[in-house]
Amino acid sequence: MTHFAFVAPPFLGHVNPMMALARELVRRGHRATFLHMADAAPLVGGEGAGQEISFRPVGQGTHPPGTLAGIKHRMATIRAFWGLTGIIRDVASTTDMLCRDLPGALREIGADAVVADQSEAAGGLVAAHLGLPVVSVANALPLNREPGVPPPFTPWRYDPSHWGTERNLGGYRVSDLLMRAPSRVISGYATAWGIGERRTIEDCASRLAQVSQTVPSFDLPRIALPDVFHHVGPLRDPEGGDPSFRLPEPDGRPLVYASLGTLQGGRVSIFRRIAEAACRLECRLVVAHGGALSTAQVATLPGRPAVHDFVPQDVVLREASLAVLNGGLNTVMDALTYGVPIVAVPIAFEQGAIAARLERAGAGRAVSRRFLTAGRMERTMREVLATSSYRARSRELGREVARGHGVDLAADIVERVARTGRPVTREMMVTGRDRAERAA
Numbered sequence: 001m002t003h004f005a006f007v008a009p010p011f012l013g014h015v016n017p018m019m020a021l022a023r024e025l026v027r028r029g030h031r032a033t034f035l036h037m038a039d040a041a042p043l044v045g046g047e048g049a050g051q052e053i054s055f056r057p058v059g060q061g062t063h064p065p066g067t068l069a070g071i072k073h074r075m076a077t078i079r080a081f082w083g084l085t086g087i088i089r090d091v092a093s094t095t096d097m098l099c100r101d102l103p104g105a106l107r108e109i110g111a112d113a114v115v116a117d118q119s120e121a122a123g124g125l126v127a128a129h130l131g132l133p134v135v136s137v138a139n140a141l142p143l144n145r146e147p148g149v150p151p152p153f154t155p156w157r158y159d160p161s162h163w164g165t166e167r168n169l170g171g172y173r174v175s176d177l178l179m180r181a182p183s184r185v186i187s188g189y190a191t192a193w194g195i196g197e198r199r200t201i202e203d204c205a206s207r208l209a210q211v212s213q214t215v216p217s218f219d220l221p222r223i224a225l226p227d228v229f230h231h232v233g234p235l236r237d238p239e240g241g242d243p244s245f246r247l248p249e250p251d252g253r254p255l256v257y258a259s260l261g262t263l264q265g266g267r268v269s270i271f272r273r274i275a276e277a278a279c280r281l282e283c284r285l286v287v288a289h290g291g292a293l294s295t296a297q298v299a300t301l302p303g304r305p306a307v308h309d310f311v312p313q314d315v316v317l318r319e320a321s322l323a324v325l326n327g328g329l330n331t332v333m334d335a336l337t338y339g340v341p342i343v344a345v346p347i348a349f350e351q352g353a354i355a356a357r358l359e360r361a362g363a364g365r366a367v368s369r370r371f372l373t374a375g376r377m378e379r380t381m382r383e384v385l386a387t388s389s390y391r392a393r394s395r396e397l398g399r400e401v402a403r404g405h406g407v408d409l410a411a412d413i414v415e416r417v418a419r420t421g422r423p424v425t426r427e428m429m430v431t432g433r434d435r436a437e438r439a440a
Contacts, residue, residue: 002418003031005111005132007098007123010040010068011075012262012290013330014117014139017213017235019044019053021115021137024237024411026052033109035102037094039068056109058101063094076263076292078348084178092181098122099189103130113418116206118143121186124204129193133421135414136206137235139213140329141350143202146224151175155352158220158360176200208417209424211410213333215400218361227425230413233404234333236314245312247319248284254321254385256283257313257340258305261328264347265292271301274324274345276374277381279303286316314338322385324377327351327358327366336363337402339395341384343377345369362393 004025008014015034022032031052034044038057045053071090078087099122106114106126114134116123127134141152148164150156151171159167176183183199190198198204210229212219219231247255258274260267271287278285285305289298298307313331317323317338325331327344332354335342342364344355355366367380384390409429416424 001030002112002415003033003110004414004418005106005109005114006032006034006116007036007102007114007120007126008034008117008137008139009094009120010036010043011072012043013328014119015040015043017139017330018115018117018137020235020237020407021410021414022053024407025414028411028415030415033111035098035105035109037063037067037097038065039063054109056105058105059094059097062097072263075348076266088178088181091179092185095120095122095182096185099125099185102126106130106132113414115414118205118210119201121182121198121201121204124206125186125189125193125195125198127206128195128204129189133208133417134206135208135417136210137212137410138210139235141353142210142212142214142219142225142229143205144210144222144225144229145172145200145202146222148223149220150353150356152350152353155346155356155366157356160221206417207423208421209413211413213329215397215404217397217400218333218336218357220357220360227427228423230409230424230426230429231404232409232413233401233406234330234337235407235410236334236337238407245315247286247316248306250319251284254281254283255316255319256285256322256324256381257288257311257316257320257335258285258324259288259290259313259331260326260345260347261331262290262292264326265290267347268293268297268300270345270347270369270372273372273374273377275301275303275305277378278305280374280378281381281385283322283381286311286320288313288316322381324381327354329354332358333401336394336397339391339398341390341394343367343380343384345372361397362389363397364390364394 006018008018033054033056035056035058037059041055044055074086114127114132116136118136118138150168154171187199212231213234215231215233256278279302287305287307288311291309313334317340320340323335323340324343327346344366346352346355358364365380413424
């Protein structure tokens with residue numbers, strides 16, 4: 001039995017995939033403990049969280065209860081480029097806290113290996129400091145930098161020309177300037193611990209194995225991914241969501257699923273435009289807002305859509321003809337898993353980059369929120385619903401997701417790293433030898 005320590009940003013979009021991986025590892029006989037500020041405990045199931053998956057709070061001195069609410073508010077209300085300043089300060093402060101408090105906590109719980117979200121540098125840094133094997137998981141877009149791929153915070157389309165490469169390099173320079181505060185934290189701890197020069201979040205990724213929720217056809221063309229990088233697809237529980245959830249009764253109209261994620265779910269004006277467009281197109285609409293809309297706001301949505309805080313997405317997407325999303329990776333990959341084409345309305349962070357990948361893959365269209373009207377949304381939804389190629393490409397990507405083996409392959413990789421302490425390459429896993437040996 002191996003005791004795995006999980007480190008991830010304290011947001012559902014990052015914790016939920018890691019929980020699916022943790023549950024799979026526990027099913028195989030291992031232990032799992034999540035570590036973060038106390039406010040993150042409810043995401044895991046509460047402090048202690050039972051015998052199988054535990055939660056260990058850290059950072060009580062600098063990140064007491066209530067801290068996460070302020071961080072989420074800044075992320076949910078970002079409306080312009082300069083709004084990133086406060087969020088980047090939060091990133092630096094959180095990484096500093098984790099680097100300070102994780103080493104003692106990992107020793108205390110007797111962690112044998114670390115599973116670290118690629119977006120939080122502290123997981124890889126602390127594992128290197130303690131000499132623990134670590135696997136990086138890209139729950140968001142992979143951060144692996146190369147000149148031919150635009151930075152993940154930009155909505156730029158893929159352009160392999162000289163101009164496109166220069167544009168990308170300029171974007172990375174801007175990113176490095178913006179991320180100076182987290183970089184100072186990273187380089188400071190790396191120097192103090194004597195683990196070699198590390199400056200960016202990308203520098204803190206595992207040298208043993210990196211796992212991504214994407215699949216190759218959804219990512220942009222890559223030529224510099226390390227041999228230990230694995231596209232496995234979405235990390236989800238095999239048993240799926242709540243089977244007791246009931247959709248509106250079928251009545252011959254197409255079903256549209258709309259979600260803006262948990263952080264951006266309070267954008268009622270966007271939901272109104274989606275609802276109005278669905279009315280004009282005579283579609284049934286299911287809305288999930290993550291608990292961010294009030295009852296009064298829900299009452300303003302045209303057409304009486306079925307509105308919920310949360311829904312089991314697999315149940316809804318199995319029946320959906322279209323998904324209207326903000327471009328968050330988890331829900332986009334879930335829609336593609338079930339072959340559902342997408343209309344994306346990017347709001348912040350990497351959502352524009354995901355929308356650009358969606359359009360390049362031919363599985364949907366993007367609409368700018370700055371020029372969003374009910375009429376523009378109606379025209380885009382109509383186009384995607386009426387054009388068979390969007391559905392066909394979504395189904396092709398869904399088949400590729402199935403071939404990625406998701407949480408099962410990710411758990412294989414994590415187990416192998418913990419068992420051997422050595423790099424696990426794509427060549428080692430591509431034939432599924434580990435899975436076949438276990439089945440035998």
